[in-house]
Amino acid sequence: MKKLFMLLxxxxxxxxxxxxxxxxxxxxxxxxxxxxxxPKATQKVGDYSQxxxxxxxxxxxxIEVKRVADTSLPLADDGSGNKYFDNRITVRILRSNGTExxxxxxxxxxxxxxxxxxxxxxxxxxxxxxxQVVGKRLIFAASVGSPDxxxxxxxxxxxKISNLGSVEISKDNQLDTGGEGSTKKSEIDxxxxxxx
Numbered sequence: 001m002k003k004l005f006m007l008l009x010x011x012x013x014x015x016x017x018x019x020x021x022x023x024x025x026x027x028x029x030x031x032x033x034x035x036x037x038x039p040k041a042t043q044k045v046g047d048y049s050q051x052x053x054x055x056x057x058x059x060x061x062x063i064e065v066k067r068v069a070d071t072s073l074p075l076a077d078d079g080s081g082n083k084y085f086d087n088r089i090t091v092r093i094l095r096s097n098g099t100e101x102x103x104x105x106x107x108x109x110x111x112x113x114x115x116x117x118x119x120x121x122x123x124x125x126x127x128x129x130x131x132q133v134v135g136k137r138l139i140f141a142a143s144v145g146s147p148d149x150x151x152x153x154x155x156x157x158x159x160k161i162s163n164l165g166s167v168e169i170s171k172d173n174q175l176d177t178g179g180e181g182s183t184k185k186s187e188i189d190x191x192x193x194x195x196x
Contacts, residue, residue, distance in 0.1 A: 040082055040083075042075060042083045042084065042085055043082065043083070043084050043147075044069040044084065044085050045067075045069065045084055045085075045087055045124060045126065045147050046149075047066075047067060047068050047069065048065075048066070048067040048127070049064070049065070049066045049067070050064070050066075050129065050130075051063065051065075052130045054130065054133060055133075056133050056138060056163075057136065057163055059095065060095075060096040061094065061095060061096070061101065062096075063091070063092070063094075063130045063138070064090075064091075064092040064093075064094070065089060065090070065091055065092075065128055065130065065140075066089065066090045066092075067088070067089045067127060067128075068087065068088055068089075069084075069085040069086070069088075070085060070087060070107070071085055073085065073087075073107060073108070076122060076123055076124035076147045077122040077147075078122075078146050078147055078148035078151065079146060080148075082148070084124055084147035084148075085124075086107065086108055086124045086147075087107075087108075087124055087125045087126070088105050088106070088107055088125075089105070089106050089107075089125060089127070089128045090103065090104070090105045090106075091103070091104055091128060091140070091159075091161070101165070102161060102165050104167065106128065106142075106159075107125060108120075108124065108125040110169065111125070111142065111144055111157055113169070114155075114169055114170055115144055115155060115157075116155060119144045119145060119154075119155045122146075123144045123145050123154075123155070124144065124145070124146075124147040125142075126143045126144060126147070126154055127141075127142065127143050128140050128141070128142045128159060129142075134160075136162055136163040137160045137161060137162050137163070137168075138160070138161045139158065139159075139160055140158070140159040140160070141157070141158065141172065142156075143155065143156055144157065156171075156172035157169060157170065157171060157172055158170050158171075
């Protein structure tokens with residue numbers, strides 16, 4: 001009888017302990033504490049160089065365009081908190097005998113008058129690409145925009161260099177839609193294929 005009483009006491013104790021356990025709160029959600037990601041180191045858009053030969057005003061010219069990151073310029077932001085070095089782009093035009101006709105280094109500040117506020121503040125000078133000859137001017141396409149290579153946010157600009165070496169910068173309002181008659185690739189398309 002003592003054994004039965006002892007067994008009964010142990011069974012009651014086990015049931016009592018099990019039933020006294022606290023109810024689990026099913027409304028409570030346990031989530032891991034958010035970990036702040038360390039900001040990435042300042043990045044570069046990437047250096048770039050392009051050379052084109054053109055016929056202009058009855059003579060042969062060589063156009064060299066070189067883009068390099070410049071650590072002395074204010075940083076650009078891609079909108080996600082990632083910082084990038086802005087770029088300096090040098091446009092150099094050589095005559096057929098090798099003498100220099102034009103050489104100038106451009107920064108985003110050179111395009112300020114034509115930029116929207118967002119691109120002026122956070123954008124980077126992305127590129128300058130020879131496009132075509134129009135009369136006494138060499139026409140270049142330029143762009144300022146998000147430094148993130150995966151982004152397509154940019155502002156198209158025109159850079160015109162006259163036969164006297166003067167420079168005119170303006171917003172590009174003409175859309176290149178690639179209509180029916182445009183089967184020939186432009187210099188801009190060729191530059192994009194080269195990785196700019």
